[in-house]
Amino acid sequence: EAGVAQSPRYKIIEKRQSVAFWCNPISGHATLYWYQQILGQGPKLLIQFQNNGVVDDSQLPKDRFSAERLKGVDSTLKIQPAKLEDSAVYLCASSLEGGGAQETQYFGPGTRLLVL
């Protein structure tokens, strides 16, 4: 079974530029998460999708971050414009279905973003 795929693996941009990350969850997984992991910290949830609907985006900086999951499968996370403090690893995770924590969240390898 293929895992969660993410691209690119690494990205270096200058501040005020735009960047987009892509995530392909495990086939059949209805729930998709984007986490931000700043160096030295644990991952922090940015947004959670259930199929193509947003369940939780309370910690997403909506003035610069946006995310979509149009067909309930792949998802993109965009930052525009980027700030220095956005340097982090962006992790995508997916789980099978809603309804409880008995379902494991499977994580992708992450995209490491460096903003100069």
Place this chain on the structure above:
Amino acid sequence: AQTVTQSQPEMSVQEAETVTLSCTYDTSENNYYLFWYKQPPSRQMILVIRQEAYKQQNATENRFSVNFQKAAKSFSLKISDSQLGDTAMYFCAFMKPSSPTFGNEKLTFGTGTRLTIIP
């Protein structure tokens, strides 16, 4: 809001020895879930073990076991017969179950413990 605290930023242990990683959390919830995740240098986060708060029995998975003390809000991970492949960042995480109509609740992570197994 829930918080998760891992007070050991780094630990090291000789191969084949036993090591215990500490985790404490703060919540007003009575029903919740706790997890230990492993993040090797390749950065793919992997679930190690999970514990449901309503279960008194401590969870075990092969060489990995937990000591869950609900009253003390403590959730430590014990790795027995440690192996070189256990070298990784270990994150303790908390999840509060949400309504079934909203899917899985988010994971709240601690800051992690970097574990190094010495040959």
